[in-house]
Every structure is written in structure tokens, then in C-alpha cells.
Amino acid sequence: MSRQTLLNVSSGKSNGDLRTWLRLSRAFGVGLDELLAEVRLPPAVRDAPDGRGSEPAL
Structure with a gap:
């Protein structure tokens, strides 16, 4: 699996x-x-204004 595939899946692309x-x-x-x-x-x-809050990046 390529790095790009993993990044695309984790980012929702x-x-x-x-x-x-x-x-x-x-x-x-x-x-x-x-x-x-x-x-x-x-x-x-969940309740953060942008819906992301302090969600850790993958």
C-alpha cells in the first residue's frame, strides 16, 4: 500500500x-x-464549532 493511498483514506478523499x-x-x-x-x-x-476540535491528525 502506498503512502498516498493511506493518506487519501485517512483524510476522506x-x-x-x-x-x-x-x-x-x-x-x-x-x-x-x-x-x-x-x-x-x-x-x-464533537461539540467544537468547526466539528473537529482537537482531533488528532492521522
């Missing part, structure tokens, strides 16, 4: 394909269900 998600799953040692689960943001991030 691309959804990736199944091969990409399987590679990420293996790389992080988690199942696809966990990798693709809904992200629950803490209140400080």
Missing part, C-alpha cells in the same frame, strides 16, 4: 477498496468490523 481495508486490518491487527466501526468522538471534539 478516498474510501479505499476491499484490498486496502484488508491490508490496514492486518497491519493494525484488528478485524474489519473494528476498523470500519463508527467512530465515537469525545464531547470536546
Whole structure:
């Protein structure tokens, strides 16, 4: 997987394909269900005016 692919997926520019998600799953040692689960943001991030708050960059 290229660095550009990872950056595009993490920034939301691309959804990736199944091969990409399987590679990420293996790389992080988690199942696809966990990798693709809904992200629950803490209140400080969720309630920030721009919707981003202090969300860490990937």
C-alpha cells in the first residue's frame, strides 16, 4: 500500500477498496468490523464549532 493511498483514506478523499481495508486490518491487527466501526468522538471534539476540535491528525 502506498503512502498516498493511506493518506487519501485517512483524510476522506478516498474510501479505499476491499484490498486496502484488508491490508490496514492486518497491519493494525484488528478485524474489519473494528476498523470500519463508527467512530465515537469525545464531547470536546464533537461539540467544537468547526466539528473537529482537537482531533488528532492521522
